[in-house]
Amino acid sequence: MTDPFAAVRSPLDQNWQFSQVSSQYWPDVKESWNPCKVPTSVHVELKKLGKIPDPFKDLNEWEVQWIQEGDWVFKTTFDVEESRLKRKNVDLLFEGLDTYCTNGKSVTTTENMFLSHRVPVKDTIKAKGNELELRFASPWHEARLAEENNGGPMPLWMAASNRLYSRKAQYGWGWDWGPIMMTVGPWKDIYVESYDVRLGNVRIDTTLSGSQYDVASLKAQFEVHGFMKDEFTLGVTLKTAEGDVIKTVTDHKSSSGLEWKLKSGEVEGWYPRGYGDQALYSFDIELKDQKGAVVDALTKRVAFRSAKVVQEPLDGQDGTSFVFEVNGIRVFCGGSNWIPADSFLTEIEPGRFRRWVELLARGNQNMLRVWGGGVYEAEELYDACDEYGILVWQDFMFGCGLYPSYPQLNESIKSEAEQAVIRLRDHPSVVIFAGNNEDYQVAESLGFMDYNDNSGDYMNSKFPARHIYEVLLPEVVDRLSTIFYHRSSPYGGKDTRDPTVGDIHQWNVWHGTQEPWTNWDKLAGRFISEFGMQGYPNLRTVNEWSDDKSQLFPQSRVSVNHNKADGFERRLELYLMENFRHAFDMPSYVYYTQVMQAECLAAAYRLWRRNFKGRGKEYTSGALVWQINDCWPCVSWAIADYYLRPKPAFFAIARELKPYTVGIARKDIKKMKDKKTSAFFEIHQEIQLWGCNSTLKDIDVIVQLETFNLANGKGEKQSLNAKLASNASTEIWAGQVPGQSIRTNDAQTPEPIVVQARLYDPANLDTVVSRYSNWPEPWKYLTFPNPNLKVKVNGDQVELSCDKPIKGIVLDVEGDECEWSDQAVDLFPGDTQIVEAKGLKGREVITRYLGDGTA
Template identity: 45%
Template sequence: MHQIGYLSPTEAPALLPFTAINLAEGWSFKPVDDGEWASGWLPVKRIPSMVHQDLIDNQKLDDPFIGLNEIKAEWVAKKSWIYRLDLSVPAAGRHHNSRIVLAFDGLDTLADVRLDGEAVLKSDNMFRKYRVDVTAIVKKKSENHIFSLEVELDCAFLRAREIERAHPEHKWITFNGEPSRMALRKAQYHWGWDWGPRLIPCGIWRPVRLEIYSARIADVRVDIDISSDYNTASVRVSAEIESESELEIKFSVCRDGKTIASSVNEVKDGSSVTTFEIVQPALWMPAGYGSQNLYEIVAVLSYEGQKLCTDSKTIGIRRTELVQEPDAIGKSFYFRVNGIDVFCGGSCWIPADSFVTNITPEKYRAWIELMVLGNQKMIRVWGGGIYEDDAFYEACDELGVLVWQDFMFACGNYPCHPELLETIAAEAVCNVRRIRNHPSVVIFAGNNEDYQVQESNGLTYNFADKDEKNWLKSDFPARYIYEKLLPAVIASEAPTIAYHPGSPWGDGKVSFDPTVGDMHQWNVWHGTQEKYQIFDTLGGRFNSEFGMEAFPHLATIKAFVTDPKDLYPQSHVLDFHNKADGHERRIATYLIENVRPVPDLPGYIHLTQLIQAEALMFGYRGWRKQWGENRRCGGALLWQFNDCWPTTSWSICDYYLRRKPSYYALARVLAPIAVGVQRKHHDWSVSHARIPPVSEWELVAMW
């Protein structure tokens, strides 16, 4: 039950200050079809949450991360679920100028929302925010009325398959998960990936609020222009206002808790704009290149001296560039921050939990702190997960980690029927607006590997054809999303941040062209399974994915293995917790080629981790050396930094943040000054195990 008081109508001010009530507690849930459900309504500890976690909390589901429990949890994804909350609306809601809004920051995914049985919202996109004006519904009820808020979540698993069947004209092709996943705007890894389980959760996954106000600041945008000598910065601040009254807004620029500039403006036609000139700005720099200086932009909306609403944005003053210039090799691809070229050694990031509502701000910060301690400069938010929580980007801002942000499309040929394009456009605007002011965000990319799906399946792609209507009529319609819809959103909403149509993408050439764009190099492990000692010869201008699998630490394995008899390298349970195709043969191949295998589990774990550390080091060291060769290679992002459950994968830090040896190997090779010694690779399989008469060695110093 939620209730706050307010002045009586005769004492109330002309306009009502903004009030937000977090609807986090008091919820209950059950399946929609509860014919065999004897439990009735079950309590929810706290919203945000997901149904699997709520079932675990009520001892109705065994933890799917343990043993083979993932299989036992499949029934959850095949049902629809309903969440309910009883609430009262504060007396302030009766104010004659009040608006009453239900604000949903995230519903996963197909949700019908009802207030007192009246339909108020039908959502179809996990990645969007929704605001529902319920003023009329509330004000027609008595002051002490108790409202019933219901959120019914339809079964995404079954609905996605229905949509797939309804569009037989489209070629539903994917690399991971089942093709129907592309029918819904939902985290794609929920359908399972080659490193994660198939659980397909649902829930109220981001906060819900009841907002009461007469006026509100809907959005604050900050655009920064820095002089060529970095001595001055022009900071343009604009705000969108919801109000029917004549108001004023005060903008302030603050640093270290002190106001350094302010301006009072009128609100006209629902907006207000001002510009500040900052002399000798304290620049934001990546970790290792300088300080992460941050400023705060504060906006205060008022009416006749009465404060109505306050909003703020934390910003960094910096200029970032994606340098793509013709050179002797082809076209460069590297990042420049405040005039300084930065070799972007780092990692790719997947959601840190299958149930993302379990990731706390403290855990996000711990992950990013690990990156900084490991001398990593960039993290790539992969396109099959989520647009991350604000706490993720805030940690990157404060600690100086550059963010490569994919849009949420991964490993598939996505359909483009009009309804889907409409919600994708709204999703893009919503999320770009949310994260564009973070100084850590330096690039948006349209998708993950969708151009590789097009290439490997012979789908239509004529780079010279610039007629967008033809793209939508082709068997690769998603080109319209990546080369028309998304770049238009970036140009409008975040014009100073670079946009790249996909990862990888070769500027009209094939995605594996080493002379241009970025590259995913998977001919070590996947593909032709090359020897990792030649990693440096396989790279391109920017290597945004490459990797080698390794077992997690023994303590992590013991966390999900319940029977000690399963503690051996290829037990059923251990193989079940490795989703990579052919992993048994591939791990064995790289072991047998480089070390003398051992049968016991601790020794086997150590050897897989040793090979991973060696393989990734060969890639990083060779490509960092190429950075000094006229920027031949602009960066390398390993796959992957983290895990979403306890598993064997390509991660260098496992689900419990336990660091594998590769983490330390990469910290050494990415140190500000790194020295490496390397023997020239001799392929024994070609020379029939004959030892070369002379071994060549190379000593490399990198800075």
């Protein structure tokens, strides 16, 4: 039975209104009170009222900068049932206040957006006419004052220096992919909760052990808060997702921990996507008084898995591995970085996080890094990762700067970290906490990082935040969870750029030395947690950023404002000019930057996955592209835009992360006649062929290797048998490009030979498991023959075939969009491909490809 006086929680989401109010920086404000929803932010409500233009359109970002420098008040009135006021405790719960907030009656004061607050109000609350007023001070000025009063500006990359003194989502200060939108307001739910006694934090630690990882254990610790005159008991039940009871206890003492050993077969393990199923269970807890009445209850979702990061010596190479091992399986992590999905977090509608995770799963990805300049994300994101088997790399919220470290700030950060770890530790998907994003790189760039100083006394050094990352955060993570802690991303080795230890951010394509992407194999590391290439979004998204069609060309003020990366025009053109002959109208620029991005990123995954060669030879164990998503409609490194429209790069990466893949690398090898000459030599064009298998079983395959000379139509075929080792890459064949002549001087140009490899399962020779077409680069030198592309539409299917090879087919349709199964397709004669197009409904398909005459 349930006690009629069980804990009751109700939202305060009615009767809210807001206004700007006078402040010392803005003393003559005329208040204007308007109704609003909660949770919300000022920008969102002003836009709804028509008082500001859409900040995402045109140059309107700069029309709304005044909002961050004003003070704002949100207020409401509410009643509480008399019966609830008779309870021993009545609390106000604030799940998130953004950011500098006080209450007129001193209910709460906060300076940290990431904190939730529980405030006892038993002595002040009444049945009728309660007033709640939340005054939000200007985040800009409050952060500026904190900076002035605590040491002054600190070095940083990105945005204004005062952001380092503010526990507020850092991206709101503006980033190289996002606008300056410093939000203000109650950004999470507010509740009234009444109770005599309630369940508090419940810590649940689960493990799998044994040679088959089939022996499960569960440990739980409980907290009970409130009126504790008598001993309370707990009813605890572990159930399957279908509701079947696995184990239960009805009278466990609330003051005691619980430990269960489960027999082999009682529960199933949780595995990353592609390596097994994602078994999830419910852990139901009832808090009961001496009469057996239930006074509070909650359900936690749990899973059973063992996860660690293996850092051990490697065969034949310097340094150590950095490989994630789950239930004894070492996983190649192919995935993405995540930024906040909107500049206005309260506008992320239910289901949108799940749609992003579903997109990751469609793209064969198995890891998501939640980047340290945003927020600890909504439960929906982590729940979806649990369900889809997407491993989560979770940063703490520090990015690209030398943060201050002083007692008041550290106390807030400690509370923030504790709340974050307690909330996220039950998710089986969360396998690592990292202290920050790139802060050690900033310190290194200034000569402030002394790796020989292991004193632990850093607060008065030139890099004071080492106290946060090396003392404060690891203590919290170790005390409150069993999750691996990593000081920073990147971190390891002699410095953060050491490719032999830890993780690296590989930005020498695009940033840094601006290497050609053909050098990805030389730019490898043990784990590449960031790398990327920009590409324009879908043309429909481009059209969203202005109603003035005269602004929809690549060099317009509006288009430039929708790309926040320094030097982006030079960098885009560098990579375009090196590789393509391209036109400059907007549709062409969208196409060429998208195909460039797709080719660049696919090459990285292809070459780095090749380095995952089996146990003891995990020379590269992960690649996380920057980035999966955008926070507004823009040009960025994202592989899917703000509206969840995948770019061609998304599909190119998906092909490289299939369970079975085939890859080719082509190199020109110059062999001098002897050591004395510079004029006499031979140039041989060679290829190397390999396959990857992420399944846990070896597989016999047949590889069809085929060539086509674009100049004369000649080609050769050969069939190769190979055994692909489980969970590793396997070298298959190496030799000269079939049909390629040996050159004896640099005036002789190589034959334009396309090489295609198709991977077949011997049990099903009619099905291509994987394919890859290797084209001679750069493509700007090629003369593309008329391929005679044939497009056959049947309902929601598109059949593509050709007489001569085609590079980079992108499909589109007029009117309502389709959900395509593939894009940026390379087509080869005799190898018909089928593209699914959900929503096509037999309509005509528009195609574009290299050399189609539109350049």
